[in-house]
Amino acid sequence: MFAVTMEASTLRTFHQWVRGQIGNGPVRLLVFFAALLFATGAVAQSRLDDIAARGTLRVGMTGDYRPFSQRDAAGGYTGLDVDMANNLAEALGVKVEIVPTTWASLLPDLSSGKFDIGMGGISITLPRQRLAFFSRPVMRVGKAAIARCADKDRFQTLAEIDRAGIKVIVNPGGTNERFDRANLHQADIVGFPDNARIFDELVAGKADLMITDAVETKLQQKLHPELCAIHPDQPFDFGELGYLLPRDIVLKQFVDQWLHIAVENGLWRGLLEKYLGS
Template identity: 45%
Template sequence: MRLPTSSPLRSLPWITAAALVLGGCATAPPQAAPVSRLDAVQKAGVLRICTPGDYKPFSFQKPDAGYEGIDVDLMTGFAASLNARPEWVKTSWANLMPDLTAAKCDMAVGGISVTTDRQKLAFFSSAYMVNGKTPIARCADAAKYQTVAQIDKPSVRVIFNPGGSNERFARANFKQAKLTLHGENVTIFDEILANRADVFVTESAEAITQQKLKPGLCAINPDKPLQYGEMAWLLPRDDVAFKSYVDQWLHLSQAGGEFQRVMDRWLK
């Protein structure tokens, strides 16, 4: 059959270009799927966990350099589900996100509040606790610090620890009170007892825990926090497989009762 002179098949450049395109599509190698931490942790047998280790009852570093708390117990069980051992990576609240995004650890725990700022840079696990902002003060003064308005006065000395949601809450809500940044979360409660500060606003679980440990301090209305909050674990962004596994493990731990047994061990 003779092709008409107007036929596009008579255009050799067109045929050549089409052949190159089709050939390229046929021979292009498939893109390798990104390696999930789910696979990497199982292969290594080690789960690296960042934590500040200064926040009872979630994660607290002991004098022997070991860790204890709610998240420590839960991470022990979670790591075991991957046939891995937990390896704790000491960090601070200011360096928590930089250390996670720099892949110094596989996840971060230790009483981390869910915030939209953190969500921009990382994934959160499903929230496992509602834990809003609660003032803690000397019991003799508790009646004076029931609300944000009562705390935000020039005569009130508000203390807070750096780098986390406690600092953000204090700076956003207290414009008249005297603000003091205290670098050690472990000793911040002693500052109130020593009358060098009046109020510290933190999560209700920590306020309740510290009033038991520090006679003379009282958590103020922990069942009616000043601001709603949730706690979760911080996970690398875009690792959907790892997040899905973390969430499913947490769900099964809650449904099976182990999660509640850990909570009871530390909060009752």
């Protein structure tokens, strides 16, 4: 990618000069653009250069999706992707700055330049892919249900869930809500804005179940013995998690290579065992 800074009249004059020098041969167009790059010096600077110059890697996180990121009352962040963010910053030779965001504002915040990379259990979707890049996938997931253990046998299929009077709780603005609204037409979809407390609402009987990433259902049944994940190894659909990036190929290539190394040297597996026990 490059940015052309010449005015239109200057560009036409330059084109005519190049044509006069090299004629109408089959390589004229390629030579013209090569000469144009040289003349303008207009190679776009990567976000990677900006990060290095700034000395900080700005990481967008919602802070409400365990085990990937969790924000405490004092404003500190912990989780698998917090550790990964620190490792990425170390690889870049910079410090980490965590930028709070929400599921609904992930893309607007990225587009407006509030952060350099989004981390914390972000689903790779085609609508997001239209507006941004993703790293290589970090985990295969899919949507699964979680309910109070006494009720889990009632909700084995989407057909059993999608019935009048069934309350499905959801955090607004993310892929959980999109899945519910695409697949549930009879059940009541109940929005609850605090994703960090949503499972407490489920335990308290404020809803019948929740549908979220299977990996989260496995973790939450450990944290809440009253809740049971419903066939999380056979989710309702296919999904993958990755890191959200601006449309900057240089930054993406660096992140993908760093991630490849993190997988091959055991860092990723070690963090999975630390936070998920598997």
